[in-house]
Amino acid sequence: MAWQANALISILLIAAAAHAAPAQSETEDQEIAQSDLHDIMSNRITDAVTRMELLLHDHSRSEDELEQERSRVAAVIGDSAAELQHSVDFVLALEPRLAIPPEQVPQFTGFAKTLKDQALELETLARQHRYEMLKPAHERMKATCTSCHQQFRGY
Numbered sequence: 001m002a003w004q005a006n007a008l009i010s011i012l013l014i015a016a017a018a019h020a021a022p023a024q025s026e027t028e029d030q031e032i033a034q035s036d037l038h039d040i041m042s043n044r045i046t047d048a049v050t051r052m053e054l055l056l057h058d059h060s061r062s063e064d065e066l067e068q069e070r071s072r073v074a075a076v077i078g079d080s081a082a083e084l085q086h087s088v089d090f091v092l093a094l095e096p097r098l099a100i101p102p103e104q105v106p107q108f109t110g111f112a113k114t115l116k117d118q119a120l121e122l123e124t125l126a127r128q129h130r131y132e133m134l135k136p137a138h139e140r141m142k143a144t145c146t147s148c149h150q151q152f153r154g155y
């Protein structure tokens with residue numbers, strides 16, 4: 001076959017050339033370069049891309065997990081806030097039996113009702129997954145606890 005003859009001639013020529021000059025032939029040099037390129041592609045470049053893909057995948061997965069975790073926390077906050085509203089009803093029902101001076105009763109029930117409204121607000125925010133508003137709403141609610149205690153603890 002013609003290409004085999006050509007190849008043989010090429011090899012002979014290369015061998016002769018190599019003999020004449022120790023430098024690598026252009027073809028050999030290209031083959032080495034080709035094989036180096038192959039190594040870079042199949043190892044370094046593929047590794048880098050795969051690593052990035054893994055990181056990006058993990059990242060999106062942990063975003064999902066974060067959302068699930070937030071959602072779980074919000075559900076517990078919602079339930080606790082609902083329970084708190086019921087507790088305020090008990091406080092209001094108890095009020096007539098507490099020794100609160102009559103003129104201060106409206107203030108006491110006012111604090112209790114504010115607490116119930118704030119608990120409802122907190123429950124609503126939690127059920128609607130408005131996470132960033134939960135902390136401020138919780139802080140506002142705690143301020144009502146403090147206010148009522150300042151006025152009425154001891155009754």
Ligand code: HEC
Nearest residue numbers: 108109111112115141142144145146148149152153154155
């Ligand atoms: C309507 C008024 C009022 C509100 C609002 C209120 N409390 Fe109280 N709380 C009282 C009174 C009065 C006492 C004292 C009763 C006792 O312990 O004999 C008390 C007592 C307590 C006690 C008992 C221990 C202590 O420190 O005396 C705790 C704990 C407490 N409150 C927590 C809270 C929390 C938490 C909130 C808010 C979510 C809250 N309270 C809101 C009136 C209120």
